Amino acid sequence: MREYLLTLCVAAAVTYLLTGPVRKFAIAAGAMPAIRARDVHREPTPRLGGIALFGGLCAGLLAASQLTNLSDVFKLSNEPRALLSGAGLIWLLGVLDDKWGVDALIKLGGQMIAAGVMVMQGLTILWLPVPGVGPVALSPIQSTLLTVALVVITINAVNFVDGLDGLAAGMVCIAAIAFFLYAYRLWFGYGVEQAAPAALFSAILVGMCAGFLPHNIHPARIFMGDSGSMLIGLVMAASAISVTGQVDPDVITNTTGSLRSTVHEMVPVYIPLLLPLTLIAIPAADLVLAVVRRTWNGQSPFAADRGHLHHRLLEIGHSHSRAVLIMYFWSALIAFGTVAFSARSSSMWILLVVVVLSGLGLVVLLSPRFKPRAPRWAEGFLPPRYRAGARAAAAAATDADAAADAAPREAGTLTGLHGATAIGDRTPQTERQSVTSVR
Numbered sequence: 001m002r003e004y005l006l007t008l009c010v011a012a013a014v015t016y017l018l019t020g021p022v023r024k025f026a027i028a029a030g031a032m033p034a035i036r037a038r039d040v041h042r043e044p045t046p047r048l049g050g051i052a053l054f055g056g057l058c059a060g061l062l063a064a065s066q067l068t069n070l071s072d073v074f075k076l077s078n079e080p081r082a083l084l085s086g087a088g089l090i091w092l093l094g095v096l097d098d099k100w101g102v103d104a105l106i107k108l109g110g111q112m113i114a115a116g117v118m119v120m121q122g123l124t125i126l127w128l129p130v131p132g133v134g135p136v137a138l139s140p141i142q143s144t145l146l147t148v149a150l151v152v153i154t155i156n157a158v159n160f161v162d163g164l165d166g167l168a169a170g171m172v173c174i175a176a177i178a179f180f181l182y183a184y185r186l187w188f189g190y191g192v193e194q195a196a197p198a199a200l201f202s203a204i205l206v207g208m209c210a211g212f213l214p215h216n217i218h219p220a221r222i223f224m225g226d227s228g229s230m231l232i233g234l235v236m237a238a239s240a241i242s243v244t245g246q247v248d249p250d251v252i253t254n255t256t257g258s259l260r261s262t263v264h265e266m267v268p269v270y271i272p273l274l275l276p277l278t279l280i281a282i283p284a285a286d287l288v289l290a291v292v293r294r295t296w297n298g299q300s301p302f303a304a305d306r307g308h309l310h311h312r313l314l315e316i317g318h319s320h321s322r323a324v325l326i327m328y329f330w331s332a333l334i335a336f337g338t339v340a341f342s343a344r345s346s347s348m349w350i351l352l353v354v355v356v357l358s359g360l361g362l363v364v365l366l367s368p369r370f371k372p373r374a375p376r377w378a379e380g381f382l383p384p385r386y387r388a389g390a391r392a393a394a395a396a397a398t399d400a401d402a403a404a405d406a407a408p409r410e411a412g413t414l415t416g417l418h419g420a421t422a423i424g425d426r427t428p429q430t431e432r433q434s435v436t437s438v439r
Contacts, residue, residue, distance in 0.1 A: 003067045004184070004203045010063040011207025015056030019215045022052045023222040031099050031225075045220060047098040050227025053208050054091045057235065058084070060204035070200060079197040082121035083238045089114040090155070090234050094227030107226070108152070114234065115151035118241075119144050125244055151237045157287040158233030159226060165218035167324050171331045172232045173209035176202045178335035179239055186243065198242040205235045218320050317368030326365055333357055 026032065026046035061080055064070040074080050093110040096102055102110075118124070124147045127137045138146065162168035180202035186195035209232065215221050224232075313323035337354045 001184070003064070003070050004180075004199065006067065007060050007064045007070065007200065008203045008207040008210075011056040011060030011204045012211035014059035015052050015208050015211030016214060018052035018055045019049060019212060019222060022048060023215070025051075026222065029099065045223055047223045047225035048095065048227060049212060049216065049222045049224035050091055050094050050098070050229075050231050053212055053224060053228045053231055054087065056208040056211055057087060057204060057231070060207055064200055064204070070196075073196050073200055076193070077197050078122045079238075079242055080200070082118045082123035083201060083235065085121060086114040086118040086123075086151075086238070087231055087234055089117060090230045091227055094225060094230045098225035098227050107230075111152045111155050111230070112148055115148040115237075116144070118151070118238065119147050123147075123238060123241060125150075125241055128244070147241055150241060151234060153287070154237035154240070155230050155233035158236065159229040160287050160290055161327075162224065162229040164320060164324050164327075165220035166213055166216045167327055168229050168232070169209040169213050169216055169224065170324065170328050172236060173206055173213070174328060174331045175236065175335050176205040176209065176239070178332075178339045179236075180206065182339050183239070183243055195243055198239045201235055201239040201242065205232060205239070208232065208235075218324065313365075316366075326361070329361055329364075333361065 023046050026048040029048070031048045032044040032046045061084060065074045065080075090111060093102065093107060093114075097107060124143050125138060126143060158168055158172060161171060180199055183195045183199035183202060186192045187199055212224065212228070216224065313326060314320070318326065333354065337350065340350045
């Protein structure tokens with residue numbers, strides 16, 4: 001565990017220290033797109049944060065290769081090299097997109113090539129543990145198609161959720177912590193050495209996101225861009241593939257005593273193939289809803305819009321920070337609930353805690369929909385903003401301000417080209433302050 005923590009800290013420190021110089025480089029290189037009508041931020045913000053994240057990945061892998069216990073991962077498995085090769089390709093594609101922009105179909109092709117490179121080097125799904133059946137071996141074609149599909153879906157799920165400051169980095173960090181706990185339990189709890197690469201990848205991913213978050217929380221000083229979101233999505237997918245495709249169920253059977261118990265114990269491993277990732281179920285659900293919504297409206301599935309889950313949170317009245325924290329909460333509840341269920345699947349307390357926390361989460365989620373109304377006799381004990389008289393006065397003041405603002409236009413005070421420009425400029429600016437986008 002100490003070597004994992006050391007690797008995590010190295011990745012976090014390198015990412016944190018590199019982000020400042022990368023920000024200056026991004027500004028000098030002109031990687032600061034103009035504010036669009038659907039953006040949340042109000043000032044041009046540099047991208048290319050993925051450069052610092054890739055530096056953290058390389059530093060974490062290098063540090064792990066020099067440690068006594070973790071160095072065996074590099075000797076016994078080719079998966080770290082496969083991850084670095086695929087990550088390098090997807091990172092380069094993201095850098096090009098952040099600077100000059102890349103067509104959506106070209107990005108999709110690049111994602112498939114990066115996944116194919118990892119498959120060629122051994123990071124692939126070899127078999128699936130099916131409940132009630134046992135392990136089912138996959139043909140080379142089936143293995144390649146399933147691995148590429150999982151990588152592409154996970155990359156785009158993380159990319160789609162990267163719409164608010166600190167949202168993608170925080171959610172992936174939470175998911176990576178949960179996945180690390182599960183992989184670490186497989187390795188040291190059951191003696192499954194094949195789970196060591198997944199634990200290493202997850203620990204490095206936690207460090208990458210933790211090192212980048214201080215620069216990316218609201219108000220963000222730099223965005224990770226596609227170079228960062230696609231990178232951390234690929235690392236997350238590599239962790240899931242490493243556990244699902246490489247762990248031999250027979251090894252766990254020696255501990256659990258039966259194949260049925262083994263399949264049950266491995267549920268949290270192969271559930272990610274179906275959702276595609278239980279540990280990042282929120283981004284996956286957002287991805288599915290976005291594809292359905294855009295296809296239903298006759299748009300391209302890759303067309304940007306303002307219908308993502310975090311956009312809806314802002315629309316119903318949550319602040320930027322509260323919307324991010326709500327997404328953090330649901331990600332943590334699903335991720336750690338899955339890990340807890342895998343460890344104590346027979347415990348009803350886990351289910352009860354998840355249900356109670358889900359209820360509290362729904363109350364917080366829907367709280368802006370409800371306006372507090374106190375009875376007359378209780379108004380003396382409440383703050384002024386909850387009193388009926390104060391609310392009526394505030395509403396009257398708002399109406400008066402709106403009428404005063406509209407009066408000069410109705411009277412024709414603003415005329416000519418200058419007046420038309422002044423009036424016309426109000427709507428885009430208002431929209432820029434109220435709408436959101438996927439960066």
